[in-house]
Amino acid sequence: MSTAVSHRCPSSYEAGLEVSLREFLGAQLDRQVDLTGLRRLAGGTAHETWAFDLRDGERQELHKLVLRRSIERGMLDGDLRTEFDLLATLDRLAVPVPRPRWCVTEDSPLTQPFMIIDRVDGTDIRKHLAAHPETDRHRLGVELVRLQARLHRLDWQDCPPPLARSARGTLHEIERWAREIDASSVDPGPLLRAATELLRDRPPRTSRRCLVHGDFKTNNLLLGADGNVTVLDWELAHLGDPLEDIAWTMLWTTRWDLVGGLLSAQEYLATYQEETGNAVDPEALLSWRIFALVKLAAIFLTGVTRGGPLASPTLRLMGRGLYHIEAQLAELLQAALHEAQPS
Structure with missing residues (x-):
């Protein structure tokens, strides 16, 4: 920051x-x-x-x-x-x-x-990694997973009453982002429509309720000179399933991100499971990963729509990111349909 x-x-x-x-x-x-x-x-x-x-x-x-x-x-x-x-x-x-x-x-x-x-003194972790290639990436990655797990262990009943009252279940979150897609001035295309329909028909299984940050990734994490990490940007926080947060974190896989940069996907999930003692259900995680792509597409489409003809270059570039989202959706939808086939 x-x-x-x-x-x-x-x-x-x-x-x-x-x-x-x-x-x-x-x-x-x-x-x-x-x-x-x-x-x-x-x-x-x-x-x-x-x-x-x-x-x-x-x-x-x-x-x-x-x-x-x-x-x-x-x-x-x-x-x-x-x-x-x-x-x-x-x-x-x-x-x-x-x-x-x-x-x-x-x-x-x-x-x-x-x-x-x-104002917290420090550098967002993406920038820190770019400037300090000697960073012990595995150690930092494990620290971030522990921090994420700590957030998920908080007693959600401590949350402000409006946030606690807003916990309306998985279908509510699906419909929230589906409405944003439907209201967009940009045609979302058949893959996004198929993904939203799949989520409506087969919503991700919810194991437990916790505080979900909603945007847990390295450019929202500030690393101080003392080595402490501060969590920024809580505007998407809500009560939901911890796998929703995990699936969102797994979207970001550059060399500067937690998954792909600090830990492999396998290391990330294994560390989380070890830290929490909770097994990650692969089928449920697949559904939440599809949801994460739908949510990201909705955010991009909302920015382009609200910006209109005066949309900033940042928003226009985000709109172009839909091609990348569709490529990932195609792969995950195929996997989901394969799982749905009777054995």
């Missing part, structure tokens, strides 16, 4: 945001504050992300902070307040997340809902 590449926005826009942000923070602390170093960080398709430093004029304390502000036509419709409350819960449980500070979802002085969280 703190080391992402920044880019400059029009000075009037940035200056206006800085004034509004300073006024808000001054009102919250009830004293004069100084705000410096405001800069927008690269990335973000659901939120703008800004880094800045806040100096308390009275106490002379320096706080490194991050502003996450909703994008009006972002790729995802997330509940910022629920995400903020979840971060507060996880911080209280000593889970390594950025500490949340303020959240405003109505009558925002910054025109859009926003939250402000602590």
